[in-house]
Amino acid sequence: RRAASALRPVSTEAGPRTMMISSAFTPMASGIGGVIIGTSAAANMLGNGRITGISGILSGTLFTSGLDSAWKAAFLGGMLSSAAAQTVYFPEYFGTLKINPAMSAAAGLLVGFGTQMGSGCTSGHG
Secondary structure, three states, rough: OOHHHHEEEEEEEEEEEEEEEOOOOOOOHHHHHHHHHHHHHHHHHHHHHHOOOHHHHHHHHHHHHHHHHHHHHHHHHHHHHHHHHHHHOHHOOOOOOOOOOHHHHHHHHHHHHHHHHHHOOOOOOO
């Protein structure tokens, strides 16, 4: 875990917010995380013949049924449960940024729609 001294408050023109951002770069942890993500994406491609793209997995869960939908729902469940576990076990990494949940949901849906409309993500994984 990062030391508390590595965290600093963020300020904007509107005034200070309570979100904390780490200024410490951790190459070992970042490298390990990248290897885990890359390994899971490669395993999905080799094992299922599928590209690990979140917008495609989400839309496939919502608009299809059967076995193809089951692994996608499990994948999304794992993502959501790991995020929930991180907020419980490492709350110091998450600030208390006040956001409008409806606006945040709308922004996420628009990004996902744009990704689908553009035939995939521009990050290079599909």
